[in-house]
Amino acid sequence: MTWTDITENWTTALAHLEARFPLLSRETLEQPPQDLTGLTQHIAVTHDLTDLEASEELADWLFFQSLARQVQDVSLH
Numbered sequence: 001m002t003w004t005d006i007t008e009n010w011t012t013a014l015a016h017l018e019a020r021f022p023l024l025s026r027e028t029l030e031q032p033p034q035d036l037t038g039l040t041q042h043i044a045v046t047h048d049l050t051d052l053e054a055s056e057e058l059a060d061w062l063f064f065q066s067l068a069r070q071v072q073d074v075s076l077h
Helices: 003-008 010-020 036-046 051-076
Strands: none
Touching: 003 010, 010 051, 036 051
């Protein structure tokens, strides 16, 4: 899953992000951050993580989202 995929489907992505990172500020994230770094920093601040920890957590989330998307694509065919 790419940053473009996330920003093009921001409402859905934000709902999935909130499931994994429940302390996110919906007001702050009404629009997607300019880049993945901005989202990482927001996760770090709201969840009391270092930037590295937030980056790793976000990378894991992106990986699982990509897997879920692949499963969905396979099941549609």
